[in-house]
Amino acid sequence: MLTQSVTRKPDYGVDAPGVVRVLLLVALGLCVLGFGLLLGLRWVWLAAWLLFWAFCCLAEALAMLWTSRVGKLLEMRRMLDHLVLCGDEEVLDVGCGRGMLLIEAARRLPKGHVTGIDIWSEHDQSGNSPLVTQENARLAGVAERVSVVTADARQLPFPAERFDVIVSCLALHNIHGREERRQALSEMLRVLKPDGRIAILDLAHVKQYARDLQDLGASQLTVGRPSWRVFPPLRMVLARKLPAGREDGAAEAVSGGQPSA
Ligand SMILES: C[S@@+](CC[C@H](N)C(=O)[O-])C[C@H]1O[C@@H](n2cnc3c(N)ncnc32)[C@H](O)[C@@H]1O
Numbered sequence: 001m002l003t004q005s006v007t008r009k010p011d012y013g014v015d016a017p018g019v020v021r022v023l024l025l026v027a028l029g030l031c032v033l034g035f036g037l038l039l040g041l042r043w044v045w046l047a048a049w050l051l052f053w054a055f056c057c058l059a060e061a062l063a064m065l066w067t068s069r070v071g072k073l074l075e076m077r078r079m080l081d082h083l084v085l086c087g088d089e090e091v092l093d094v095g096c097g098r099g100m101l102l103i104e105a106a107r108r109l110p111k112g113h114v115t116g117i118d119i120w121s122e123h124d125q126s127g128n129s130p131l132v133t134q135e136n137a138r139l140a141g142v143a144e145r146v147s148v149v150t151a152d153a154r155q156l157p158f159p160a161e162r163f164d165v166i167v168s169c170l171a172l173h174n175i176h177g178r179e180e181r182r183q184a185l186s187e188m189l190r191v192l193k194p195d196g197r198i199a200i201l202d203l204a205h206v207k208q209y210a211r212d213l214q215d216l217g218a219s220q221l222t223v224g225r226p227s228w229r230v231f232p233p234l235r236m237v238l239a240r241k242l243p244a245g246r247e248d249g250a251a252e253a254v255s256g257g258q259p260s261a
Contacts, residue, residue, distance in 0.1 A: 010136035030054035071230035095171020194243035
């Protein structure tokens with residue numbers, strides 16, 4: 001009898017699946033209209049215009065799919081490279097979703113631990129659930145170094161100064177309202193140890209995160225340029241929590257250059 005061994009790999013889903021679906025449906029509708037007009041040899045300029053927009057919608061949907069599955073991972077690896085982890089840190093991933101960043105961090109922490117928190121919005125990521133994240137960690141062989149907790153970024157269920165490093169990717173922009181996002185940043189600083197580091201990748205509000213972190217007492221802030229190898233383009237902000245009473249880490253000006261570790 002033929003036995004087939006199937007090696008399953010983690011599946012990280014698709015970000016903003018509703019947006020991707022709408023773009024694909026619009027592209028399909030515009031194609032049908034455009035080709036219909038072309039076949040009838042009528043309104044050729046209108047047909048060309050419809051087909052141009054169909055192409056744009058299709059390209060945007062494909063770029064978003066590629067970013068969800070591949071491009072985002074490249075940016076996460078770049079962000080983790082900047083953190084230069086020692087391998088024994090306690091790391092928190094805020095808005096971990098199905099665990100791509102959580103698991104990538106756990107791979108770099110042979111003696112450390114990563115906790116992921118999320119509210120599991122399926123609007124923000126397809127099939128989002130703590131069980132899927134735990135299963136992905138198991139498939140990646142890092143389950144024993146990963147914990148998953150249901151919690152809102154604005155109210156983290158951890159004591160002060162618990163984590164060495166806090167990371168987050170494409171999560172904070174989903175929180176509506178500047179004050180609400182600032183509350184999440186304030187919580188992240190609260191649960192970070194003195195001298196601990198924060199690294200955030202996001203598609204919007206990144207300069208504001210840096211300003212808010214600076215106001216909240218973080219130091220050594222750096223904002224990277226938008227990375228156009230993914231779509232939508234992502235920016236990174238890096239910061240360090242100033243230990244109480246230390247004056248030397250006066251916040252640097254927020255730069256437009258590449259972040260440095
Ligand atoms: C686009 S997904 C990104 C997930 C993961 N960081 C990644 O890059 O694969 C955004 C995630 O943020 C989570 N999220 C949105 N609002 C949140 C909040 N207030 N607190 C915690 N997580 C939140 C969503 O549930 C979702 O899992």
